[in-house]
Amino acid sequence: MILFLTAILIGFVFYSQQSVTTAIAIRQGRQRGFGAAFAVMGGALAGDALWLAAALVVVALASQIEPLRVIFSVVGSFFFLRLAWGALIDARQGAIPRYNGANADAGFQAGGRITFRNPYALGFWVGAATATILLLTTQPGLPDAVVFFIGVVLGALIWNSLIAWLAAQRPNGLTTGFFRIVNSVGGVLAALFGVMVLWSILARG
Numbered sequence: 001m002i003l004f005l006t007a008i009l010i011g012f013v014f015y016s017q018q019s020v021t022t023a024i025a026i027r028q029g030r031q032r033g034f035g036a037a038f039a040v041m042g043g044a045l046a047g048d049a050l051w052l053a054a055a056l057v058v059v060a061l062a063s064q065i066e067p068l069r070v071i072f073s074v075v076g077s078f079f080f081l082r083l084a085w086g087a088l089i090d091a092r093q094g095a096i097p098r099y100n101g102a103n104a105d106a107g108f109q110a111g112g113r114i115t116f117r118n119p120y121a122l123g124f125w126v127g128a129a130t131a132t133i134l135l136l137t138t139q140p141g142l143p144d145a146v147v148f149f150i151g152v153v154l155g156a157l158i159w160n161s162l163i164a165w166l167a168a169q170r171p172n173g174l175t176t177g178f179f180r181i182v183n184s185v186g187g188v189l190a191a192l193f194g195v196m197v198l199w200s201i202l203a204r205g
Contacts, residue, residue, distance in 0.1 A: 002136055003132070003133065003136045003147050003148060003151070004147050004148075004150070004151045005151070006132055006136060007132065007147065007148045007149075007151025007152045007154075007155065008151045008152070008155035008158070009155060010128060010132065010151075010152055010155060010193070011151060011152035011154065011155025011156040011157075011158075011159075012155035012156065012158055012159050012186075013083070013087075013155075013186040013189050013190055014083070014124070014128075014152075014155075014156070015041075015045075015155070015156040015159040015160065016087075016159050016182050016186045017083060017086065017087055017090075017183075017186060018044065018115075019095075019097040019099075020097070020099050020114060021040060021044040021115070022041075022097040023098050023099035024040050024099050024110070025037040025038070025040040025041045025160075025163055025164060025167060026097065026163065026166075026167040026171075026174060027099070027167075028040055028107075028167070029163070029164055029166075029167025029168040029171070030167055030168070030171050034164050034168040034169070036107070037163065037164035037167045037168055038160060038161065038164040039108045040107060040108070041159075041160035041163065042108055042160065043108035043109055043110060043112035043113075043114075043115075044114055044115045045115075045153065045156050045157065045160060046108070046112050046115075047112040047113070047114065047115030047117075047118075047121075048121055048125075048156070049149075050116060051115070051116075051118075051119075051121040051122045051125055052121075052129070052149060052152060052153075054122060054125075055122055055126040055128075056125075056145045056148070056149060058126050059072065059126060059130050059133070059145065060142070060145060062130075063130075063140055069130065069134060070201060072126055072127055072130035072131070073127070073130050073131045073134055073197055073200070073201050074127075074198075075123065075126065075127035075130075075131075076126075076127030076128045076130055076132070076197055077127070077131055077193075077194045077195075077198045077201070078127065078194070079123070079124045079128060079194075080131070080190045080194030081190070081191060081194035081195075083186075083187075084187045084188070084189075084190035084191035084194060085187075086187075087183045087184075087186045087190060088183065088184065088187035088188075088191075090179070090183040090187075091179075091180050091181075091183035091187060094176045095179065095183070096174070096175075096176055096179045097179070129145070129148055131193075131197040132193070132197075133145070133148055134200070135196060135197055135200050
């Protein structure tokens with residue numbers, strides 16, 4: 001249960017920091033409604049889900065090799081701390097998602113192209129999955145990978161639904177203050193994940 005809830009938080013935090021897809025979804029939601037906004041975010045999630053699935057395969061293959069487990073966990077900690085740093089900087093600066101490119105044809109396929117063409121996601125999910133699963137389980141196996149996958153997707157869906165609904169129904173609520181809160185909370189949570197992973201590595205060492 002703890003792994004599942006943690007995975008939901010990770011999915012929510014990770015997606016709250018995807019400024020390009022969020023910005024496009026907000027624009028689509030304001031112009032065309034909830035369905036158009038959710039299609040963009042859904043496509044992005046589909047692309048990321050492929051990277052996540054590939055990452056979990058890598059994690060499963062490397063899970064029995066202790067040096068790789070440590071390396072991937074350190075990588076995961078680095079990615080969490082990097083995510084935290086970016087989120088907290090955005091919170092301090094009052095940044096909001098912006099996208100200046102044309103998005104007349106934005107939809108499910110457009111969202112998918114954005115994330116599927118981003119190999120950074122594979123590195124993030126390899127590190128994040130390894131770090132989280134090893135931190136919260138004693139003998140990780142296939143059920144843990146499935147739980148992590150479902151949790152991340154669910155967390156992302158919560159963010160995607162929230163943004164699509166706000167863009168379509170409450171666009172005035174998408175203020176600097178709203179994103180400052182989101183980035184502050186996301187930054188703190190990501191920092192906690194990163195620190196906990198590093199502490200776990202040191203404790204096991």
